[in-house]
Amino acid sequence: MTSYRSMILFTLPAMIVLGMFFVYPIFLTFQMSLTNFTGVGEAENIGLKNYDRIISRSRYPDALWVTVKFTVVVVLIQTLLGLAFAAMLHRLPAVRNFARAALFTPAMMSFVVVGYVWQFIYSPFSGGLNAMLRGAGLDWMAKGWLGDPDTALYAIAFAHIWMFTGYTTAIFLAGYANISSDIDEAGRLDGASSWQRFRHLEVPLLAPSFTINIMLSTIGTLKTFELPFIMTRGGPDGATRTLSLEIIEQLFGQYRFGFASALSIIMLVIVIAVAVFQNWYLRRREDV
């Protein structure tokens, strides 16, 4: 309907911006990943050495493992928590709007603010969490949550979940709004209990909301950088050093542009593979 000429003209501004700051950078990333570029001067072509280094040093697979752990914990708990809230709020119209907005509030804040506030909540001496535990007589549980390699990653994951549970809840509630009230009514008339309706009617019918929530939170957490950067800088002992954090660290801490590029390529491959797989699997599940 539009001529070829105007198609080019209409898309030209977007093409220029995307070309300069997305397509060209991706090619450059590939190219730099095969060099030892340090940001200045000449880059020497070193073939696949960067990739070889990534595989052979345990530091980088470890960062990947941290990222995967973080993603699995966040996606799992956030989805279940959001679903639980949505299922309850679906049954409680009186408080639904208030609760939805209240739960959503943390998602309005930036990672910087959330990171700093939770960092202080977790701090060993004047932090809110330990003060609460001591107040409840649970002194033995009080600790430096972010200073212990066993708890640091989960503490950060908890802050992340706190931030986005309201988002997940809102998406599930939108899914609930799409379920015809006839279906729920039919279940009720057949004598299905609230739990049975939830388990056998609502959960299957919410499949599209599961797809959206899981994909959004997976893509969001696989690239997690801000919270670990602000709260722990990847410590203690690398326990919270995610892949993105490693990229930024190599780039601006060590000026290893080539090496950071190789890590970026690995990240790109992982993210796209996960997105394609999830999309295929979750969509197939929707049709059942």
Next chain:
Amino acid sequence: MPALNIRQLLLNVLVVALVVAMLLPLFYMITMSFRTATEIAEAPLGLPDRLAWENYAQAFGGMNYVRAVINSVGITISVTVLTALLGSMAAFPLARNTSGFARIFILLVALGLATPNFVTITPIYVIFRDLGLLDTYLGIILAFTALNLPLAVFFYVGFIGAIPKDLVEAAKLDNCSDWQAFWYVVRPLLGPATATLSLFVMLMVWNDFTYPLLLLTDKDKFTVTISVYRFVGNQNIQPDMLFPAAVLGSLPLLILFAIFQRRIVAGVTAGAVK
């Protein structure tokens, strides 16, 4: 059925209690922002003895708050307008075209949607340095626009595809050029799509940390998030600096949210579902 009503009531109370528990960190942030460092060290959980406004005075000046808010507003609005304009323009011919060019463009957009910005951050830094775009408003606006354009194109393609094509055909019969058909027929219909998209883009740009961290070093160009970060610092964090800065950093969006909460939640979820 009174028994059921009591159950219902208890469930309501339980849910409200859970929601209030989720809001405790916010309450904590606000309460702590009015306490002095000594008070917090002595009693980590107490209420303020008196409102320590001097915390705010210090944060307000130290963060160069007014300047930071102006920077954030300017950058956010520029990116939002640019993204909506370029995105809807590109989507207009792409929505109904199946030529090879259109397909490649859409594929590129899909790739852009899935690509984390960490993949392109290294070359963007190098390109920016070579073009002298580091530490410029133009640079950061372009970087954010490129980051959000795939979403915009994707969004508008879906929306424009749903507009009856007779509308555009009729305009063409009336001798409208393609540009006139876009600007006078299609663009006015894009209001709801633009509102939802803009909400997404605004939230993303306002709260983003990575780009301003890497691309801006000039204090006078800092956005709100980065000025919170630089003001609080990362060593030896002082609560009487942290909490007021956190409150000031979130205040603009929290005020907007208080006013438009229903529309914001509805918009963001509708956008995600699309």
